[in-house]
Amino acid sequence: MKVVLMAAGLGSRLGSLTKDLPKALIEISETPLVIHALRFAVRLQPAEVIIVGGFGYALLASVFDAFRRAPGPLSQVPMRLVENRDFRLGNILSLNAARPHLDDDFVLLNVDHMYRPAIAPIVAKASPEVTAFIDTDRTLGADDMKVKRDPEGRVEAIAKTLTRFDCGYVGMTRVPRAALPRYFSAVDAAMQEEGPKIHVERVLARLAEAGQPPLCRDISGHGWLEVDTPEERGNAEAAMRGPGWL
DSSP: OEEEEEEOOOOGGGGGGGSSSOGGGOEETTEEHHHHHHHHHHHTOOSEEEEEEBTBHHHHHHHHHHHHHSSSGGGGSOEEEEEOTTTTSOTHHHHHHHGGGOOSOEEEEETTEEEOGGGHHHHHSOOSSOEEEEESOSOOOTTSOEEEEOTTSSEEEEETTOSSOSEEEEEEEEEOGGGHHHHHHHHHHHHHHHOTTOOTHHHHHHHHHTTOOOEEEEOTTTOEEEOOSHHHHHHHHHHHTSTTOO
16 A cells, blocks of 8 residues: 655745745654654555655655655655645645555545544555545534435535535545556546546545445544644644543
């Protein structure tokens, strides 16, 4: 299994914090977001971690080279840094940047999401089909990705604009090797019909619309964080001082 870590975005909602610094290098508890994400990725025991950079790519590359050479568990996992030069468009292009290297099961993660270590065994368990990870813990706002499940517990619809939903998407998808052709066929169709400014969640939606609804796997009760705004960064700093994050 491989892990794709999408770290190309502008992070514009973080204001001056990301004026000259890529979002992936914003620090929480004196540690860049990309390192937090890598620590979680390593817990999945992947064959390789593929990091997709974009904005501030040179800075990210220098940090990547430094921690890849440093002793410790992160340096023991094969890693690859690739560039999405069209990072100002939808993050589906970050997935496409990693695509030439995806020949096996993979887990797709966002660099601005932080997960407790206890979630890793839930994610690491193999899945026979495309799987979206969800929870029912949070009160979802306008900018949260909402999911409506069908009677079998699969994704019926996923979008930020849903008015009827029963859970939230936690920014993580698993794609098994057998589903790679079907998944990337949906990627190609989405880009051809909707353009390159879309996000990867549209692939889950299109699979559901085509009668191939992704499975849902619930991580409720464990807790995770998203760092999109200065307020969320402050919340993450406070949360990291509590138990269960290291």
